[in-house]
Amino acid sequence: MVEGIVIERAGQKITVFVPEKNKSYRGIPLGKVKKKDKVYAGDKVKGRIVDSESFAIEVIEERKNLLIRPPIANVEKVVIVATIQNPPFQSFLMDNLLVVYSYLGLDTVIVFNKIDLLDEVGKEELQRWYTIYKNAGYKVIKTSAETKEGIEELRRELLGAISIFAGPSGVGKSSLISKLTGKELRIGEVSRKTERGKHTTREVRLIPFEGSFIGDAPGFSRVEALNFMEKEEVRFYFPEFLRYQCKYSDCLHLNEEGCEVREALKKGEISCERYKNYLKMTKEFVPWLKEVCD
Ligand SMILES: Nc1nc2c(ncn2[C@@H]2O[C@H](COP(=O)(O)OP(=O)(O)OP(=O)(O)O)[C@@H](O)[C@H]2O)c(=O)[nH]1
Ligand SMILES: [Mg+2]
Ligand SMILES: [Zn+2]
Known part of the structure; x- marks a missing residue:
């Protein structure tokens, strides 16, 4: 056979x-x-x-895993593509995607694309988010499908693994895959009015790439960690939280006595943006947030 x-x-x-x-x-x-x-x-x-x-x-053959959205089997790596401007960055979506893919056992890489379009404010924003995700422990790459900046670094990251590109519509997933593979893909516009993409990619397909495959799939705008896991599990998928040992091993990093994550937040070792998204994701609230984070 x-x-x-x-x-x-x-x-x-x-x-x-x-x-x-x-x-x-x-x-x-x-x-x-x-x-x-x-x-x-x-x-x-x-x-x-x-x-x-x-x-x-x-x-x-037996599947290693099966993603539902997009429906692809045996994926090993997910490139989560985002932009700072055109369309604007959605950190809550990014953090949900990071948590969910990590829960599913996949490797993740963050790509900030369209860096050629950034104005001065945008450049500062990019640097700020870049540092936040780097410090949290993620692999982060800045790219432009237009000028090809960062494409080589991204290419190296993809060798030998079945990878898919995920993220909202209009951030340039298909454009990046076209640049990497040399294959023409359907590419859309970002609407001026809504500042969103138009879901140009409709079908799921894998493109042969240097002995492996890259998957292009439609963008999506909503993923919720709690549809995949229990509230108590979310904390395991914030890698920066795992560096700290709280007094209680089942600490949810909220109001517990002896919470080292809260101490790290106060010292600025953990980013408030990430912690706020953790609260939002788990639908929790802490009374001291304003004092520490504003
Ligand atoms: N200036 C600039 N434009 C880009 C870049 N990457 C993509 N674009 C443009 O952004 C628009 C959207 O790109 P697509 O590649 O279709 O985005 P997508 O993420 O595949 O979108 P969906 O298929 O709808 O999920 C197109 O007009 C691209 O030409 C980039 O790095 N710089
Ligand atoms: Mg596309
Ligand atoms: Zn804690």
């Missing part, structure tokens, strides 16, 4: 890429596969090349 990977799943249409032939085929799931399992982009499959256009899928 020949090995392949499903790179596109759109309705009934399945596309299988066969690395051995460096070629894509129309995938036809055989009876036993069809009954047992749905086929997703990212699925590793085995089967036979029937003719120059068709690949009969006989086996779907």
Whole structure:
């Protein structure tokens, strides 16, 4: 049997890429596969090349994981793309995405794109957020799909892993993937009026990239950590909180006695922006917030 990977799943249409032939085929799931399992982009499959256009899928290998939005299997890394301006940065969305993907066991990389468009205020904002996420322990890359700044650094980050690009509409996910892979993708405008993208990318597809794959998917504007996990679990996915040992191991870093996270916040070792998003995410409140953070 020949090995392949499903790179596109759109309705009934399945596309299988066969690395051995460096070629894509129309995938036809055989009876036993069809009954047992749905086929997703990212699925590793085995089967036979029937003719120059068709690949009969006989086996779907066990999935390492399956994302729902976008529906892709076996993803290892998520590049979360954001912009500071055009459209404006949404740190709450960013922090929810970081928490959720980390909960799902995926590696995350933050990309601030469109740095060529920033005015003076924007440049300062970028530096501020860059430092916040760096200090929290994330990998952060500044890019421009326009001038290609940072593209090489991003390319190195993607080698050898199935990666997907996530983030709101209009931040330049498809533009970055086009620059990286040389493949033309549908690219949209950011509306002047709403300052939002228009959800130009509609389907999910993986693009072969230096021996691995990059997934382009539609942007999204809402993800909530509490749809994935219990309130008490969110704290495990703020890497900067894990550096501190509170008096009680089940400390939620709210009003507990001996909370070292609160001390770190007071000392400026943990950013107020991140902590405020933690509160918002868990729908909690602390009476001392204004005193410490304003
Ligand atoms: N100046 C500048 N414009 C960019 C950059 N990256 C993307 N754009 C523009 O931003 C707009 C949106 O880009 P897309 O690549 O379609 O954004 P997307 O994130 O794929 O959006 P959806 O598919 O809707 O989720 C297009 O007009 C791009 O040309 C950049 O680095 N600099
Ligand atoms: Mg797109
Ligand atoms: Zn604590």
